[in-house]
Amino acid sequence: xxxxxxxxxxxxxxxxxxxxxxxxxxxxxxxxxxxxxxxxxxxxxxxxxxxxxxxxxxxxxxxxxxxxxxxxxxxxxxxxxxxxxxxxxxxxxxxxxxxxxxxxxxxxxxxxxxxxxxxxxxxxxxxxxxxxxxxxxx
Amino acid sequence: xxxxxxxxxxxxxxxxxxxxxxxxxxxxxxxxxxxxxxxxxxxxxxxxxxxxxxxxxxxxxxxxxxxxxxxxxxxxxxxxxxxxxxxxxxxxxxxxxxxxxxxxxxxxxxxxxxxxxxxxxxxxxxxxxxxxxxxxxxxxxxxxxxxxxxxxxxxxxxxxxxxxxxxxxxxxxxxxxxxxxxxxxxxxxxxxxxxxxxxxxxxxxxxxxxxxxxxxxxxxxxxxxxxxxxxxxxxxxxxxxxxxxxxxxxxxxxxxxxxxxxxxxxxxxxxxxxxxxxxxxxxxxxxxxxxxxxxxxxxxxxxxxxxxxxxxxxxxxxxxxxxxxxxxxxxxxxxxxxxxxxxxxxxxxxxxxxxxxxxxxxxxxxxxxxxxxxxxxxxxxxxxxxxxxxxxxxxxxxxxxxxxxxxxxxxxxxxxxxxxxxxxxxxxxxxxxxxxxxxxxxxxxxxxxxxxxxxxxxxxxxxxxxxxxxxxxxxxxxxxxxxxxxxxxxxxxxxxxxxxxxxxxxxxxxxxxxxxxxxxxxxxxxxxxxxxxxxxxxxxxxxxxxxxxxxxxxxxxxxxxxxxxxxxxxxxxxxxxxxxxxxxxxxxxxxxxxxxxxxxxxxxxxxxxxxxxxxxxxxxxxxxxxxxxxxxxxxxxxxxxxxxxxxxxxxxxxxxxxxxxxxxxxxxxxxxxxxxxxxxxxxxxx
Numbered sequence: 039x040x041x042x043x044x045x046x047x048x049x050x051x052x053x054x055x056x057x058x059x060x061x062x063x064x065x066x067x068x069x070x071x072x073x074x075x076x077x078x079x080x081x082x083x084x085x086x087x088x089x090x091x092x093x094x095x096x097x098x099x100x101x102x103x104x105x106x107x108x109x110x111x112x113x114x115x116x117x118x119x120x121x122x123x124x125x126x127x128x129x130x131x132x133x134x135x136x137x138x139x140x141x142x143x144x145x146x147x148x149x150x151x152x153x154x155x156x157x158x159x160x161x162x163x164x165x166x167x168x169x170x171x172x173x174x175x176x
Numbered sequence: 177x178x179x180x181x182x183x184x185x186x187x188x189x190x191x192x193x194x195x196x197x198x199x200x201x202x203x204x205x206x207x208x209x210x211x212x213x214x215x216x217x218x219x220x221x222x223x224x225x226x227x228x229x230x231x232x233x234x235x236x237x238x239x240x241x242x243x244x245x246x247x248x249x250x251x252x253x254x255x256x257x258x259x260x261x262x263x264x265x266x267x268x269x270x271x272x273x274x275x276x277x278x279x280x281x282x283x284x285x286x287x288x289x290x291x292x293x294x295x296x297x298x299x300x301x302x303x304x305x306x307x308x309x310x311x312x313x314x315x316x317x318x319x320x321x322x323x324x325x326x327x328x329x330x331x332x333x334x335x336x337x338x339x340x341x342x343x344x345x346x347x348x349x350x351x352x353x354x355x356x357x358x359x360x361x362x363x364x365x366x367x368x369x370x371x372x373x374x375x376x377x378x379x380x381x382x383x384x385x386x387x388x389x390x391x392x393x394x395x396x397x398x399x400x401x402x403x404x405x406x407x408x409x410x411x412x413x414x415x416x417x418x419x420x421x422x423x424x425x426x427x428x429x430x431x432x433x434x435x436x437x438x439x440x441x442x443x444x445x446x447x448x449x450x451x452x453x454x455x456x457x458x459x460x461x462x463x464x465x466x467x468x469x470x471x472x473x474x475x476x477x478x479x480x481x482x483x484x485x486x487x488x489x490x491x492x493x494x495x496x497x498x499x500x501x502x503x504x505x506x507x508x509x510x511x512x513x514x515x516x517x518x519x520x521x522x523x524x525x526x527x528x529x530x531x532x533x534x535x536x537x538x539x540x541x542x543x544x545x546x547x548x549x550x551x552x553x554x555x556x557x558x559x560x561x562x563x564x565x566x567x568x569x570x571x572x573x574x575x576x577x578x579x580x581x582x583x584x585x586x587x588x589x590x591x592x593x594x595x596x597x598x599x600x601x602x603x604x605x606x607x608x609x610x611x612x613x614x615x616x617x618x619x620x621x622x623x624x625x626x627x628x629x630x631x632x633x634x635x636x637x638x639x640x641x642x643x644x645x646x647x648x649x650x651x652x653x654x655x656x657x658x659x660x661x662x663x664x665x666x667x668x669x670x671x672x673x674x675x676x677x678x679x680x681x682x683x684x685x686x687x688x689x690x691x692x693x694x695x696x697x698x699x700x701x702x703x704x705x706x707x708x709x710x711x712x713x714x715x716x717x718x719x720x721x722x723x724x725x726x727x728x729x730x731x732x733x734x735x736x737x738x739x740x741x742x743x744x745x746x747x748x749x750x751x752x753x754x755x756x757x758x759x760x761x762x763x764x765x766x767x768x769x770x771x772x773x774x775x776x777x778x779x780x781x782x783x784x785x786x787x788x789x790x791x792x793x794x795x796x797x798x799x800x801x802x803x804x805x806x807x808x809x810x811x812x813x814x815x816x817x818x819x820x821x822x823x824x825x826x827x828x829x830x831x832x833x834x835x836x837x838x839x840x841x842x843x844x845x846x847x848x849x850x851x852x853x854x855x856x857x858x859x860x861x862x
Contacts, residue, residue, distance in 0.1 A: 054357045056301030056332075058308065076308040113301065113356050136295065144286040144297050144336075145305045148325065 043165050044083040049112065049119050053080040056113035061088070063099035063106050071095045078110050078121075079138055081162060086121070089138055090128060090159040097161075100125045106163060118171040123163035135160045214366060217245050222373045231381040235267035238349075238374050243269055246366065248351040250328055253339075254280060254287060255347035255378070263291055263348055265326050278326035280348075285325045287348050290336035294345065297336045298364050300357040333358035337367050339375035346375050346382070441562070441571030442504050442520045449562070454571075456561025461518035462530040462599060463558065463578050464503070465585035466494070466537065467550045468511035474547055486545065487511060493544040494537065500673055501533040502732070506572065512585075516573060519560055524736055525679055527555045527602035531628055532676050534593040548591045552584025555599040584625065587615070593628040600626040605806030606681045608632050631672065634686045640804050642816050644847035650693055658688045661717055669763075671721075674728045678735040683801055688720035690797035694840050698793075704835055707789055719771050720794050722763070726755025749776055781827050792836045799823055800844070817849045824851065 055077030064070045073096055079087040086108075090097055100106060104125035111118050129135045139157040221241040225234060235253050242248040252268035264279045280287045286297040299305075327334070333353040339346040349371045353359070437446045441454070448454040468490065475483045494513065495505055502523065504516045515533070518526025534551045541549050556577035563572035580596055588594040600609050608629040614622050635641060635651045642648060662671070662685065675681045695716055698708035727735060730751060740748065753776045757769040771790055777783050778795040787795075803819035814822065820841045823829065829837055841851055 051357050054300035056304050056356045058304070076305055136293075140289055140293055140295055140297050141299060141305075143293075144289045144299055145302065145309050147284045147288060148286075149306055149309045151309060 043167055045080060045086070045165060045168060048117075049110070049168065049170075050080060051114045052110040052112040052117075052119055053078050053086065054113075057111040059111075060109045061096060061106060062108075063096050064103050065095075065099050066102045071099055078108055079134075079160075081134060084165045085126070086123065086163055086165060087129075087134060087138065088161045088163065089142065089157055090161050091142070091157060100161065120169045120171065122166040124166055126162045126164050128159040128161050130159045134162070217366070218369055218373070220245060221370055225373055225377040229381050229384045231378065231385055232267070234377060234381050238377075239267055239269035242351065242367075242370070246363075246370070248367075250352040252326065252350050252352075253347060253374070253378075254291075254350065255382075256282075256291065256345050260291075260345055263287065266347070268326075271326075271328070274326060280325055286334045286336040287325070287327075287350050290338045290350075291345055291348050294338045294340055296338070296364055296368060297334070298359055299334045300332065300359070302332050302334060303330075328352045328354055330354045332356045335359045335364060335367060337364075337371040339371055339378060341375050341379040344379075346378050349374055440569070445520050445571065449571075454562055456559055457520075458557055458559050459519060459522055460526070460556070461516060461522075461558050461560075461573070461577070462526040462553060462555040462602075463573065463581035464515040464517065464530050464534060464551060464553045465582045466513045466515065467585055468545070469548045469550060469590055471511040471547060474545075490545050493540075497536050497540070498533055501529040501536070501676060503529060503533050507570070514578075514582075516558075516560075519558075519573070520571075523732075525676065525732075527553075527599050528606055528679055528681075529676060530555075530599070531593070531595065531603045531607055532631075532672060535628065535630065536672075538591055538593060550585050550588040550590065551593045552581050552586065552588050553593065553595040553599050554578075554581035554584055555596065555602055556580075587625070589627075595626050595628060597624055597626070603628075606632055606679065608636055631681055633682050634689055639813070640686075640801075640816065642844070642846040645816070645844055647693060647843050651689070654689045654693055655685070658685050658692065658717070658721075661688070661714075662721060665718070666721060669722075669725070674725065677727055677730075677732045679807055680802075680805065683805060684721045684724070686801045686805070687723065687794065687797045688717050690800060690840075690844075691716055691720040691793050693843060694793050694797060694836070697839050697843050698789075698836065701835065701839060704789070704839075711789055711793075715768070716790060716793065718765065719768055719775075719790065720797065722756070722760060722765065722768065723772075723775060723794060723798065724752060724756060725759045725763075726752050726757070728759065729755045746780065749780055752776075778828070784828050784831060787828065789836070792834070796823065796837055796840050799826075800840070816844055816846060817851065820845060820851055 058074040058076055059078045060072065061075050062070060062072050073094070075088055075096075077089070079089075081087050106123045106125060108121045108123060109118060110121065135157065138160050142157050221238070224237050224241055238253060239251050242251045248270075250270035252271070253266050254263035255266045256263050260282065262279045262281050265274075265276045267276060268274060280291075282288050283292040286299050289295075290297040327350070331352050331354065333355055334350065335352075336348050336350045338348055349367065351359070351363075351367065434443070434446055437449060441449055445454055471487075475486065478486070490511070491505075491508060491513070498505055498515055502517065502525075504519060506514045506516050508514075515530075517523070517530040517533075523529070530553050534553060537549060537551065541547070554577050556575070558573045558575040558577050560571065560573045562569045563574070564570050577598075584594045584596060594612065595603070595609070603609070608631070609626040610629050612625045612627055614624050616622055633655060635655050641651050671684055672681070675683055692713070695708055695711060695713065698704045701708060730748075734748065737744075753772050757772055760766055760769050760772075774783065774788060774791045775795060778787060778791050779798070783791075800819055800823065803814040803822060804816060806813055823837060824841065828834065845851060
C-alpha cells in the first residue's frame with residue numbers, strides 16, 4: 039500500500055551507489071528484462087529514484103508496466119535487499135533532479151565525460167515492499 | 177528472562193510501555209545533546225574563525241577546527257580566482273605530499289561542480305561510480321582519461337560546499353574520506369552552516385588583504401609619484417636656472433647693445449633706430465657748446481693714458497650734470513662738447529634746462545678739473561636725424577641754431593655763459609641776463625647777445641615786489657635770512673634741480689620769504705598776535721621750503737601738462753602730497769608730514785571753515801607765488817593786485833573774514849591800490 043512501507047535506516051548504505059544494483063522489469067507482453075544500474079537513490083522514507091540517462095529497454099518497460107523489482111547490496115556488510123517498486127513519475131527539475139544531476143556531473147567530469155552523461159530525468163518509484171536476505175517466502 | 181510476575185500480562189505490557197517511554201526519552205535527550213553540541217561546535221568554530229583577519233592564519237584555524245572539533249580528517253579550502261574560472265587550493269589538512277597551489281577547473285569533479293552549480297555536492301562510493309562511468313565510456317569508444325585533481329588518491333566519499341557571499345563565489349570547502357559512505361545529511365547540514373561563516377570570514381579577510389594591498393600599492397604609487405615629483409622639480413629647477421641664466425645673459429647682452437647704441441643716439445630713439453624707422457624731424461630746441469680752456473697746455477706733459485683719464489673723468493661729471501637737466505651729450509670734439517636740450521622729445525623747458533645746466537657746470541667745474549669753461553647757447557629750429565655714412569652714422573642735428581651756438585661758445589668769456597637773443601627771450605623771466613655789446617659774429621650778421629648772470633630771485637623781480645609796498649623794504653633781508661636758513665639746514669637739497677622740473681624757480685624760497693614776512697606781521701595783530709608768537713618759526717620755514725618737495729619723483733611731463741581736468745589735477749595733488757610725505761620721511765622730517773593733509777586740502781580749496789595758522793600762512797604765500805611767478809606754460813603772470821583780489825574771491829575767503837589773508841594783502845599791495853574784497857559784488861580789474 040502506498041505510503042505505508044518505510045525504508046529502514048540500515049538499508050541506506052546500499053543506496054549510495056557503491057555496488058551496482060540489479061533491476062528487473064517486464065514488458066506488457068510479459069517478456070522480463072534484467073539489467074544493472076549504478077545507483078538507486080533514496081528520496082524519502084517510502085520512495086526511491088533511478089536515473090534516466092539513456093533510452094533503454096528498462097525505461098521503455100517501466101513506461102508500459104510500472105511494476106519493478108530491485109536488488110541492492112550494502113557495501114558495509116554485503117547484506118542483500120530486495121525492493122518491490124512501482125513507477126510513479128519522472129521529475130525533470132527540482133531538488134531531487136538537481137541532486138542526482140550534480141552527482142552525475144561530478145563523476146562524469148572527473149573522467150572527462152562532462153556533457154555526455156546527461157540526466158534526462160529522475161524516475162521516482164514508490165516502495166511497495168522491502169526485504170532483507172535471507173528472505174522468507176511469504 | 178525469568179522475573180517474578182513475568183507471566184502477568186498486565187504488568188508485562190506496563191513494563192514494555194515504560195521501557196518504550198524510557199527509550200523515547202533517551203533518544204530525545206541524545207538528540208537535544210547532539211543539537212546542543214552542534215550549536216556549541218558552530219559557535220566555537222565561528223569565534224575561532226573570526227579571531228583573525230590574516231587569511232592564511234584563518235584558513236589554518238578553519239581546517240584545524242574541522243579536524244579537531246568536527247572530525248573531518250582530510251579537508252581543504254580552495255579559493256576562486258578573480259575570473260572565477262578555476263579554484264586553487266589555499267590550505268589543506270590531512271594530506272601527505274600535497275601542497276597548496278594545486279588548481280581545480282570550475283566544473284570538474286565534486287569541487288568544480290560545487291563551484292559551478294553553487295550547490296553542495298555530497299558523494300559516496302566514488303570509485304565504483306567512476307568505474308561504471310569509465311565502463312560506459314569504453315563502450316562508447318572514448319579513451320580512458322581520468323582527470324588528475326588534488327585530494328586523496330583512494331577517495332570514496334567527498335563533500336564539497338561552495339563558499340558564497342552575496343552571490344559571489346569565494347571558494348569551496350571540501351572534505352574527503354577513503355570510507356565508502358563517510359558523510360551523511362547531518363554532516364552536510366553542519367558543514368553548510370560552518371561554510372557560511374567561513375565564506376564571510378574569508379571574504380572579509382580577502383577584502384582586508386586587498387585593501388591592504390591597495391593601500392600598499394597606493395603608498396608605493398605615492399612614493400614613486402613623490403620621487404617623480406622631486407625628480408621633475410629638480411629638473412624643472414635646473415631648466416629654470418638654465419633659462420634664467422640664458423635670460424639674464426640675453427638681458428645683459430641687450431643692455432650692452434643698448435649701451436653701444438646709446439653712444440650713437442638718445443636712448444628713447446633706440447627702438448626706432450633698431451627697426452631703421454628713425455626719420456629726420458624738425459624741432460624747437462636749444463643747442464649748447466662747451467669748451468675746456470687751456471686743456472692742451474694742461475695736458476702737454478702728461479702720458480697719453482693720463483690725458484684720457486683726466487678728460488674722461490671730466491666728461492663723466494659733465495654728463496651727469498647734463499642728464500640732471502634732461503640734456504643729451506650729442507658729441508665730443510677733443511675737450512669740447514655739443515649738447516642738445518629738447519630732443520628727441522620736445523619740451524617746454526629746453527632753454528631754461530640748458531641755462532641751468534650751464535650755470536651748474538660753471539659753478540662746479542672747479543671740483544673736477546682746475547680749468548675754465550666757455551659755454552655758448554642758442555635756441556631755435558633744428559633738424560635732427562641719423563647722419564653719416566652707413567657704418568658710422570650717428571644721431572646729429574643740423575641748422576643755423578647749431579652754428580650760432582658754437583659761435584656763442586667761442587665768443588664767451590672764460591667761466592661765462594653766452595646766449596642768443598632767442599634763448600634770452602625764453603629764459604628772461606627766470607634768469608638775470610646782462611646785455612652784451614652788439615658784435616660781429618664770424619660769418620654771421622651783427623647780433624646782440626646776453627651773458628647769463630644767474631637765477632632770478634624774488635628781489636630781482638620788480639613785478640613781484642612792488643617798490644611802493646610795505647614788503648619791499650623787508651624783502652632783501654628776509655631773502656638773505658632764508659638763503660642762510662636753507663644753506664644751514666638743507667644744503668643737501670638741490671632746490672634748483674627740483675624746481676627746474678616744472679620751471680617753478682625760486683618758488684620754495686619765495687614761499688618761505690613771504691610766509692616769514694606774514695608771520696612776523698601777524699605777531700603785531702590785535703587778535704592773532706598771541707597765536708602767531710607761539711607758532712614755531714623754524715618749523716614754518718621748513719614747511720614752506722619743503723611743502724612740494726615730492727616733485728622730485730614725479731614725472732616732469734605730467735607736472736608740465738596743460739589743461740588738466742579736475743580729476744587729473746586732484747590725482748596729481750594726491751600723488752604730490754604722498755611723494756612729499758615720503759621725501760620728508762627721507763629727510764628725517766616725518767613730523768612735518770602731519771601738516772601736509774590740511775595744507776593740501778587748503779590748496780584744493782576744500783577748506784572753508786576753521787583753518788590752522790600754519791596752513792593758512794604757508795597756503796596764502798604758496799598761492800600768491802603760484803599766481804605771480806612766471807611759468808613755461810603761462811602767459812603773463814598775475815599782477816600783485818590781481819593776484820590778491822583773486823585770492824579774496826576764493827571759497828575760503830568768501831564766507832568769513834580771513835584776517836591772515838587780509839594782513840598779507842595789506843603787506844603786499846602797492847601803496848596806491850585799493851583792493852576789492854571778496855565779499856563785494858564785482859571784481860576790480862587791474
